[in-house]
Amino acid sequence: MNKAELKSQLKTLMVEGLKLEDVQPEEIDDAAPIFVEGLGLDSIDALELVVLVEEKFRVVIPDEEVGKVAFASVNALADYIAAQQT
Amino acid sequence: MRRVVVTAAGSINALGRGVAAFAAALREGRSGIGEISLFDPTGYRTRYAAQVAELEPPAGLSPAVLRRASRSDLLALVAAEEALRSSGWQGERDGIGLVLGGSTGGMLASEEYCRRTTLGIAGAKPSMALGTPVSTSGDFVAHVYGCHGPRLAISTACSSGGNALGIAADWIRQGKAQAVLSGGTDSLCRMTFSGFNSLQALDPAPCRPFDRDRAGLSLGEGAAMFLLEDLDHARARGARIQAELLGYGVSADAHHITQPRPDGGSAALALARALAESGVSRDDIDYVNAHGTATPANDATETRALKHCLGARAYRIPVSSTKSITGHCLAAAGAIEALACIIALREQFVPPTVGLVHPDPECDLDYVPGEARPTALRTVASSSYGFGGNNTTIVLRRFED
Numbered sequence: 001m002n003k004a005e006l007k008s009q010l011k012t013l014m015v016e017g018l019k020l021e022d023v024q025p026e027e028i029d030d031a032a033p034i035f036v037e038g039l040g041l042d043s044i045d046a047l048e049l050v051v052l053v054e055e056k057f058r059v060v061i062p063d064e065e066v067g068k069v070a071f072a073s074v075n076a077l078a079d080y081i082a083a084q085q086t
Numbered sequence: 087m088r089r090v091v092v093t094a095a096g097s098i099n100a101l102g103r104g105v106a107a108f109a110a111a112l113r114e115g116r117s118g119i120g121e122i123s124l125f126d127p128t129g130y131r132t133r134y135a136a137q138v139a140e141l142e143p144p145a146g147l148s149p150a151v152l153r154r155a156s157r158s159d160l161l162a163l164v165a166a167e168e169a170l171r172s173s174g175w176q177g178e179r180d181g182i183g184l185v186l187g188g189s190t191g192g193m194l195a196s197e198e199y200c201r202r203t204t205l206g207i208a209g210a211k212p213s214m215a216l217g218t219p220v221s222t223s224g225d226f227v228a229h230v231y232g233c234h235g236p237r238l239a240i241s242t243a244c245s246s247g248g249n250a251l252g253i254a255a256d257w258i259r260q261g262k263a264q265a266v267l268s269g270g271t272d273s274l275c276r277m278t279f280s281g282f283n284s285l286q287a288l289d290p291a292p293c294r295p296f297d298r299d300r301a302g303l304s305l306g307e308g309a310a311m312f313l314l315e316d317l318d319h320a321r322a323r324g325a326r327i328q329a330e331l332l333g334y335g336v337s338a339d340a341h342h343i344t345q346p347r348p349d350g351g352s353a354a355l356a357l358a359r360a361l362a363e364s365g366v367s368r369d370d371i372d373y374v375n376a377h378g379t380a381t382p383a384n385d386a387t388e389t390r391a392l393k394h395c396l397g398a399r400a401y402r403i404p405v406s407s408t409k410s411i412t413g414h415c416l417a418a419a420g421a422i423e424a425l426a427c428i429i430a431l432r433e434q435f436v437p438p439t440v441g442l443v444h445p446d447p448e449c450d451l452d453y454v455p456g457e458a459r460p461t462a463l464r465t466v467a468s469s470s471y472g473f474g475g476n477n478t479t480i481v482l483r484r485f486e487d
């Protein structure tokens with residue numbers, strides 16, 4: 001799967017998996033922060049998103065340190081997943 | 087001793103959104119019990135419950151709150167919003183305390199989470215189970231409306247709402263807070279339906295309190311919230327005073343996990359303690375809003391308790407069950423019924439027991455069958471008898487300077 005497709009799937013996963021009623025996947029900026037600013041998700045969303053991403057893309061986010069970097073933005077997450085899958 | 091007054095109220099239940107909608111239904115003797123649509127009742131003894139028709143969240147809630155608030159939380163938020171808005175409270179709400187009765191909490195959402203994870207259906211978000219503790223509703227209300235006073239969740243089954251009001255009044259008398267947002271909330275869910283169904287405590291038809299043919303209760307859902315306030319504080323800010331909470335009494339059956347003690351002895355004790363704390367005699371009570379669940383056991387026991395405590399007075403005053411109108415709203419019941427009493431005091435009428443058609447020789451008091459009755463009311467009592475023998479009675483009076 002190419003990066004564009006991966007990012008699209010990630011955005012759909014976020015909106016549908018976290019039930020973000022007021023956001024369309026296409027509206028999510030690739031480079032914008034996901035937490036606190038930007039999309040404005042909080043720590044509970046973070047926990048849920050980790051589970052959703054690990055299940056769907058068969059990757060592991062071993063700890064908070066790794067998670068912080070991987071989940072900085074949609075771009076960062078796509079890079080992390082792509083790296084894990086090679 | 088400090089006097090405790092009610093300076094605002096908020097309501098949502100099967101009769102509608104807002105205190106006015108509830109008052110109209112009480113006046114008209116209109117029941118909110120109908121066929122449940124929240125989930126499929128196939129296989130249960132009954133299809134009936136008093137379900138809230140449309141649950142629109144209050145305006146202005148953040149997306150994060152909307153994503154996570156359970157049905158019980160939303161009911162509490164709606165009622166709290168109306169109470170705070172109508173209270174005329176100016177400025178910071180920092181010192182406002184919060185005591186909220188709850189029993190099922192986020193159970194409806196947790197059930198859905200468990201159902202999906204067990205059956206492998208998509209859409210099971212762990213945060214659906216986060217709202218399970220009953221304290222969550224109070225947390226949401228305090229968070230959304232900025233109340234930073236002391237906060238407590240009360241969970242004593244069907245008497246939670248009454249106990250919450252009593253505790254809030256105690257805090258005001260003790261000087262812990264000058265104003266406390268207090269009441270109860272509960273939503274319908276499969277667990278309570280199943281639970282009461284297993285106990286064979288649900289009437290296949292809409293409930294008929296004190297009727298010879300009564301066959302059990304009808305569940306309901308909703309929330310009622312009040313701003314309870316120290317009288318001096320209320321006067322100083324020019325608040326409109328709706329009623330006075332004179333006192334409350336609590337007792338415990340220590341008899342059985344669900345059945346009341348048959349002689350009604352400790353239910354009578356709760357009423358006696360409420361009268362004593364309120365400084366009123368049995369002859370001062372003009373109306374009793376009964377627990378009146380319409381189970382064969384409760385109604386007979388409650389009748390005995392009333393006679394035991396009030397003596398001959400029990401035969402001379404109206405006693406009605408508004409659960410015939412609102413259904414049994416569990417932890418919200420005591421608060422919803424306190425609101426019925428406040429409306430009754432304000433408008434000087436007694437709400438009826440709907441569905442009471444055939445008198446039961448064992449229940450021979452005046453239960454105001456069918457129609458509301460204009461009545462001079464000064465002091466009233468509202469009783470709630472929770473599972474496990476948690477008996478609570480509160481006493482309310484028209485405000486007199």
